[in-house]
Amino acid sequence: MLLTKTEHMLSNKKLFLQNLSKIIGAIAAKESLLAAMGFKTSRIGVAPHIYPYVIKLFKKYNIQYVIGNYRYTYINDIGKGGWSNRFGDETHIEQSNAKGDYFLYIANSKIKAKAAKEKEENEEEFEFGETLGIPSCCAKFYVDYSKKAFKKQNDFVLFVLEKTISKPPYDFWNNYVSQYFGYSLLSFFPCSFDCPESVKISKQVFNLLDSVYPEFAKQFLYFHKQNILYTEYRGIYLFENSTLRKDSIVYKNSRIHSTIKNSSIGKTIFRCDNIIVKGKNHCTLYRGDKLVRNLIGENIALCLFN
């Protein structure tokens, strides 16, 4: 079989993943590899201080990419550990006052990378979504809920859960919420935690990563299988190795990961050891059998995958 230039240069894909994830994190490294292997096209934001290192690695491994015409700053979401779902300023890269992240469009050919860039810069959002490999049901969901999401912080987790019909634990392949903790096989919001199309993609991505670098793939899957308490403004909490039994999450021996420091919910979580799940947006926190706090409201989402 004839290998394309990219495939040949990527014969050491594992090394590429290892080196790149050290600089830019596991998610962006995964996105770069998937694109270079022709699974999809990807767009990654690269902060100026790491930009030269990323470009150097891309050149070394002969990754096919183009640089976007604009740089972007972000408006950080409140309580999500520096994660952002909204853009701030947009400046042309040649402007003297240009600031923010560079956008790199990556594919298995320069032509495809360039086409993706042009689609995004021409605001052909749906077409751009297609090049990113987003299933049409999930792309439609994104469009349908964009106004509602924008009223908050442009995050769709609350709506993904709202649209989920099955009972928890949900299909862990669809856990996109684990992205806040550095790992998610998906690169888009599924239209619900039940979506079969995104499950299919998540499994394909896992298999691909597994064939290249099994430990890396397993780390992603490990995060997919965790229970997460999402709040829109007051932090996101992951209960490592907790399990949902009947309606109760026992997390006595769990390591708790949080995207926020010194939040009142966080303090309560650390004081308690189990949670009774009363609904998608309602739970009560207990220390032993003593009720400590009731959490309820549209900005609370119990994303349960184990």
Ligand SMILES: [Zn+2]
């Ligand atoms: Zn879908």
